[in-house]
Amino acid sequence: MIPAYIKIHDAIKKDIDRGVWKIGERLPSERDLADHFQVSRMTLRQAITLLVDEGLLERRVGSGTYIASHRVQEKMRGTTSFTEIVRSQGKIPSSKLISYQKQLATETEIQQLQLKPSEYVIRMERVRFADKVPLVFEVAAIPEKLIRHFERTAVTEHFFQTLQDHGHEIGKSQQTIYAKTANERVANYLSILKGHAILALTQVSYFTDGTPFEFVRSEYVGDRFEFYLENN
Template identity: 75%
Template sequence: MLPAYMIIRDELKKQVDERKWSVGDRLPSERDLAEAFGVSRMTLRQAVTLLVDEGVLERRVGSGTYVASRRVQEKMRGTTSFTEIVTSQGRLPSSRLISYQRKVASETECQQLGLSAGEQVIRMERVRYADNLPLVYEVASIPEKLIKGVDRKDITEHFFQTLTANGYAIGKSQQTIYAKTASERVASYLDVTKGHAILALTQVSYFTDGQPFEYVRSQYVGDRFEFYLENK
């Protein structure tokens, strides 16, 4: 026979799946749930902790336990735009542009994008959303010579589609992922508290001929986004 906390875990999961509570809803207090199930608060807390670990529920310090939003997933294979990732999962992508500047490429940007010292990049800073929920803060650098004459809106809103429409063939990308915590500034953009868990990603994307065309530094909200690997 399953332990009591596992039975409660399964029942709570069933209630979430059956939409007794919607995404973002606050669950009753642990005391009320424990009384409803006829168990101790410790047993109830074990069940809730399992669901938090599984991403079904989320705890908010000083506020309570809530039904977690479904995480957006990115398969770590090939090169796919944020818009394509979010749209493929039935959610509405959008973005807010924070800054858009023409700058002399930094040493790192030169290395990552194969540029010579003194060459220019377009550096844009933005927040990306899925169904109006902020998922990622990113800074993208693009060789300025690559997008001369291209409308700014086409770059900021659907860059990959614009490249494809202009005859470029998008190839592989190289990604590095690591854990960090949100700074006060980034936290304010992502609607989380300072120190919140962040999945940081650096990515260089290439055309099929091997030419790098974009260098991105992204910070994803850890409990709203996940990466997964697929091996063949």
């Protein structure tokens, strides 16, 4: 059974990702949040502390708790394409497309992709496999103006290669990684139990001129995938 504070953590994080809570906005008091979630203040405080530790929230002495401007980040070096990572390890990559929709960019996507509030993204959900074993559930947001003339399969099956074929040069990526547990929907896609350990990763990828072209939120099965750091 998933602890109550983890459920509260996931609910607040989901609202942050959806833009219900804006960057820099002050959260209600712990008492009000505890009443809202119908838990004790101690349980509520555990959830808030975890979100603070992950860099999603920040406490300001004498003022309250706010949505953080930046998450805690750990630099990693290496290939940013999932397909290339899997192939480099001698495995066969594949994907199952769950959804592919044109939607208005969320607050987070506007910030990460440097978009205007009225701009659209193509948001696609995929399950990624290595040798037919599900490794990751992925939600990618791409500026619609960038890919509006591309065939869907060119985006869903070999996006990075498509960009390079159209003259774009892939540059750096910025990544944030943290631990969480799988909710029921993600667990079903990844063939694991609800509450299973997950490595969550957010990544913004850029062209060499510094323009961001993709914002991805990924959830990796904790015991099927590992990250390593490579420092100069």
